[in-house]
Amino acid sequence: MTQPETTQSTGLRDRLLAVGTVVLFVAGLVVVSQGLSPLAARFGVLLALVIESALAAGAWLTAAIGLGYVLRRALAGPDGELGVGLVAQTGLGIAGLGLIDWALGLGGMLNPTTAWVVTAAGWGGLAWQLGATRGQWNDPERWPTWPWPIIAAAPAAGLLIGATCLAPGGLWSSEFFGYDVLSYHLQLPQEWMRNGAITGLEHNVYSYLPNLAEATFMHLACWFGSAAEAAYAAQMLTAMITLTAATGIGRIVDAFAGDRAGAIAAGVYLATPWTIVTGSMAYDEQAVMALGAAALLTALRGDQSTTLTQDARRGLIIGLLCGVGMLCKLTAAGMIALPIVMVVLIDRRSGARAQITRVITFALGAGVMLGLWMIRNGVWTGNPTFPFATELFGTAHWTPEQVARWKSAHTPDVSLPEAMRLFAARVLGDFQFGYIVWPAALVGAIFGWLDAGRRRVAIAMVLMLIVQAGFWVFMTHHQSRFAIPMLLPACVLIGLMLGGRLTMLGGIIGVGLLTVASFALYLNQREGNAWMYIDGVNWQTKLNYQSPVYLPTNVINQLPPHAKVYAEGYATPLYIQRPITYHTVWDASPLGAALSEGGVTGARQWLIDHDYTHVLIDWGMLSLWTSPGNYGYDPAITRDRLDQLVANVLSPVQRWSTISLYRIR
Template identity: 35%
Template sequence: MTDVPSPSLYRPMIGFAFAVTLLATIWVASQGDVVPVQPLAFVAVLAVVMEAAPVLAGVWLGAAGLGYVLRVALVPTLARGRLVVQLGLGMAAMLVLAWALAWAGLLHMASAWGLCAAGAALLGVQWIMERRETAAALASDDDAGPPLRFEHAWSWMALLWALPTGLLVVAATCPPGTLWRVEAFGYDVMSYHLQLPREWLAAGAMAGLEHNVYSYLPSLVEAGYMQLGAMHGSVSSAIYTAQLFHASLAVLAAAGVTQAVRHFVDAGPAVAAGAVLLAVPWVLVTGSLAYNEMAVLAFMAVALVVLFDVVSERWGGAAVVGLLVGAATLAKLTAGFFVAVPLALVLLTRWNHALRWRQPPRWQVGVKAAAIAGVAGALMLAPYLVRNFTWTGNPVFPFATGMLGAGHWDDDLTRRWDEGHGLAWDDANRFEAFHRQWLLNTGYGALGGDDTPVETQNIARFDQEGGFPLLWVVMLGSVMFCVTRPGLRRAVGAMGLVLGVQFAFWLLATHLQSRFLIPTLVPAALLAGIGFGRLAVLTQTRVAWLWPLTASVVVLLLTLSSLTTLFNQTQRVRLDDGRVVPAPLWALIDSRSTDDASAVGGVGGHPINDLPTQSRTLLVADSSPLLYLERPFVYHTAFDASPLGEMIREAEGDAGRVNKKLREAGITHIWVSWSELDRLHATYGHDRDVTRETLGELIDTGWQRVSDHGRSATLFALP
C-alpha cells in the first residue's frame, strides 16, 4: 500500500507545485514561447498583480466577513462548501452595499475602504469564535474540527487550475482596447462597464445618464468597479484591478462548481470540473475584461452548492438560493431567465434532491422552497426597480417601454433599442445560429473548424467555427454514464432542465449572440465533473488512471484552445513587408500608459488628449475611446439621442446656426468616426439627421481639419 503524505506535507507540496505551474503558464503566455522574448513583460504581469493585491485582498476579506454573518444566520447546518457559500453570499452583500452607497451618493474612498474593514472585522470575529469551538472540541475529545476546515484532501487535479488561471491573469493585465477582437476589443468596457463608474465617481453618486442608456441597467458589478475606483482614487487607476477582480469571480465560479459536484463524486473529479469551467475560451475572454458575466456564473454556481444540499428545503437555504440568483440578475438582467427561472424550477420540482432520490416527492415542499426563493430574489431586485422608477417612471427601463413608459426617449429611440435587442433572425436561421454560436463555437471549446467569413451584422465571431465540440461531447458522455445510476439521475435531470430553459430563452427572446449562452457552462461543467467521477468508479479496479488522464486531456485541450485564442485575438499590426498580423502579447501587457497612439498597445494616446485643457470635444458616432480621454468631452451611446442631431433639427438644417449652437454649448472640437457612423446606420441605427451628407455641409462652413486617422476618423476644430 502506498503511503499518503500527511496533510502537513501534502498541502504545501500541492501549493508549491501550483505556484510553479501558475508562474510557468504566465511566463509562456507573456513571452509567446518557452524561451525568453521580452522578460520585462513577465515582470510587468507580476507588478500589476502586486499593485492590485491590497485592494483585491481588502474586498475579498470584507466579503468573507459579511458572508460569515449571512451563512451562520441562514444556513448554519450546511453540510458542504461552507467557505465557498460564505464567499458567494459575502460578495453579493458587498456589491449590494456598494450599490446602495453609490445610489445614496456616499461611495467614496473612506466608505469603500470602511465597508471592507467592517467585513474584515467580522472575519476576525469568526476566527476567534472558531478557535474557541476548536478548543472546546479538543477538550471534549470531539474531533469534528473547526466549521470551516477543508472538507477534503487537496487533489493533484488542482494543478489543472493553474493553467487557465495563469492565462486569465495575463489577459487581465492587458488594457481594454488591446485584446479580444471577438468582443470589439473591449468596446463595452470603455463605453459603459468602466465609463459609467468613472462618471458616477466624478459626479459623487450613481445616476441615470440620458447620454448613456446602460446607466439604467441594474449595474451591480459596475457599482463594484466604482468601489474599486474609489479605493484607488480613480477608476482610471483601477482598470487592471477591475479586470483582475472579474477574473477572481471566475475562480469563485469554478470553486462553486467544484463544491456542487462534490455532492455526488470524490474530490479529484470535482476539482477537475472547476478546471473545465476555467479553461473554456469564453471564460478567458469575458473573465479578463471588466464585464459582469463572471458574477453571474459565480452566484449561479454557489447557488447550486446550496441547491443540492438538504438545507435547500428549509427557509434559510431557499432564501440563500433566492438571494444568490437575485444577485446574478442584478449583475446582468438576462440572468433572470438564464439563472433564476431554471433554478426556481429545480426547486419547485425537487429534482435538486439527488442525494435523497428514494424519498417520494412532496410537491408542497417544492412549492414552499420556490416561493421563499422567489421572495428573497424579489427583495434583491426591489431597490433597482425603485431606483429606475424614480428616474424614469419605468422600473425596468429601457425595457417594456411600450407598457411601462419610455422615460426621456422618443419613439425613434425606443424603436432602435427594441430592434437592436430583440429577435434578430427568422426561425430558419435560429437553429443554424444554435450550432454556430454554441454547439460548434470556439468559445465553448470546439476544436478546429473552418475560417470565419467577415460579417458586418455580427462581429462577435471567433477566427474559426464549426470545430469538434469537445466540451459538449464530454457532457453527453457524462450523461450516458450517469443515467445508469438512480442516485445521479435527478442531478442529470436538473441540469437538463436548466439547459433546456436557457436554450429556449436564448432562441426565443434574444438576438442570438454567442456570449449570452455563457451561463450554460455551469451545468455543462457540473455534468462533466459528475461524469469524471462515474468513470472513476467504473475503472477503479484495473485502470484507475483512466479518469484523471481523461480529465487532464480535456482541460489541456481546452486550455490550448484558450491560449491560441489569446494569441490570435490581439490588436493587428502591420509588418514592414505589408502583412497584417496579431500583435505579440508582450507588447500589450501593462501598456495603458503608452502615449503614442500609433504604438502597439498605445490606447492612452488618443489625439483628443493632445488638445488644450480648455477644449471640449463632441464625439460623433463613437464611444469607444471614452475611458482613456483626459480632456472634457460630450458623447452618447448608439441608442441615445444625438446632441448634434437635435441641434441640426432645432436650426432647421442651417449649418451656420448649428455651429453657433455648438459654440454656445462650449464645444470647441468635433471627433467624427466615419467607419462607426456607417456601421451604425447599417445596423443598429443612428440619428437620421447625422449623416455623411449633413456633416459635409457643416465641414464646408469652415471646420478646420486638425488630424486624419486613416479613413476611419477625423478630428475637427470649430471655426
C-alpha cells in the first residue's frame, strides 16, 4: 500500500509543479505586454506571435534534434557507450543542421523546397529515435521528472520568450536596440535571399565572418519569404537555443551535484540579464553557449571511455562542437574551444594516451570546421581569415586606411592595468551580469574544492574561467557581451555548492534576484514604453510602422516603385522594401569616391547614372562614427562635402531627428 501512495503523491506534486511553472511563465509574458486596459489586446497579439514564431523555430530545432540522433549514433555508437546523451545530441544536431544550411546557402541551393527537405529528414531521425525508445514512453514510471526548483526559472523564461515578440529595433539599449541585427545578423540573410546564395558583400564586411548562425536564419527566411518577415522566428529560435544552453548547464551540474542543483544552476543562467538580452535577439552568442555546454558535458564524462577508439570519438565530438561554435562566433575560439581543451588536458583519469588521443581528434574536428571558413574566405578574397591577419594574407578589396580602422577597433590597444580596469568594470561590475553571479561562483569554487567528489570539476571550471578572463583581457576589444561564455563555468560552480536546504534556498533566492534584475532591465527600455512595439499592426505586418524608430522605413517604402535610394551613414536597411545601396562604417563609400573624383557635380552625375532618385543621410551616426576616439569613417565623406551636396544637388523630403531623406534635383 505504501508504493501506490508514494506514486500518487509524486504525481500530484508533478502536476502542481507543472501548473505553477505554466502560471509563472505566463505571468512573465503578461509583464512583457504591460498595461492595464489594453492588456488583453496586447497580450493576445503577443501570444499569437509566440505561437506563430514557435512553430517555425520549433520545426527547425526538432529537425536538428532528429539529425543529432543520427550523428550521435554515428559518432558515439548506437549503444551510447560514451555516455553521450540528449544534451550532446541536441548540440550535434544544431551543429549538423547549421552546417547543412551553410553549405546549401554557399552552393545557392537553400530555398523553400530544400529547407523543407532537410527539415523533414531531421524529423525522420527524430521518428527513428522515438521508435527506438518507445518502450520508455509507454511506461510512465520511466518518464523523466522535473526537479521542483525549475519553477523558479519560469518567469525568466516567460520574459525571454515574450521579448522575442518585439521586432528588431525595439529592445535593448546595451545593443543599440538591435543595431547589429538590423545591419548584419538578419540583413545578410535578407541580401543572400535576393542574391540566391551566401556570398561575400564588399559593402558589408560582416559577410566575410563565418556566419553559420545567420545561415540558420536564412533557412527560416526561406519559409517566410524574407529575413524581415522571419525576424520573430529567428529571435524565437535563438530563445529556444538559449533554453537548450540552460538545460545543458543544468545537466552538467546534475551529473555531479544532483538534479535540483542542476535546475537552480540552469535558472541562474537563464535569469541573468545578459542571457535574456542576447537570447531574445537574432544573435549568435546562445548558439555558442549551447554548443559549449554540450562539449563541456562530453569532456567531463571522459571516465566513461575505456578504449582508445572511444577516446578518439569523444575528442572528435568535442572538437566538432567547439569548431561549429567558432563558425557561429569567432571569439568562441578563446572563450569556448581553448578552455574546454584545457579541461580535456587535465583529465588524467584514463592516462596519458587517452589524453593525447582526445586532444588530437579534438584538433582534427575543430580544425576541419574552422578550415571550412578559411577555404571559403580564401576563395572569395585571397585572405583565408579576412578581415583579420591582413598583414599576412593580404587586404582583399580594402585600402590600408580601412585595415587600420578595423584593427584599431578590434584589437586591444590599452595597457594591462587599463585592460584589468575594463574587466572589473565591464564584466565583474556590469549590471547585466547580475552582480551576484561572480561572487556566487567564487563561493561555489570553495565549496567544490572542499568536497572531494566535486573537486576535479571545480578545478576544471576555475581553470576555464582563468583562460576565458585572460582571452577577454588580451585578445578581444573588451565588450561586456564577449564575456558571456564565462557564465558556463560560473553557473556550474554555483551548482556545485548546492546540496543542503539552506544552500538550495539561497540558490532559489539568487534566481529570483536575477529575474527581478532582468525584468527591471526590460521595464526600463524605451523609457518604460517597450510595450508600444506590440500591437495588432505589429502582428499583421511584422512591423509597427507607427513606432518612431520605424518612421523612415515607412516613408521610404511608400515611395514610387521606381524609386532607388542611396544611404550614407545609414546601415540598417532590413525593413526597407525599395532598392537601397548602403555600406557599413568599415566599408568604402561609393558616393565618397564620386565626390573625390568629381566634386559635387560629379557626385550628382554618378547618382543619376546609377538611377538613384533619393539620398538618405543619417547625420547622427556619421557624427558618432567620426567623433574623437570612435571608429572613424571613409575619409572621402566629410561634413563639408555633404553640406555642399545637400545645398546644390538635394531637396529635403522629410527629416526624423538625425536622419534626413532627400530627393535628387
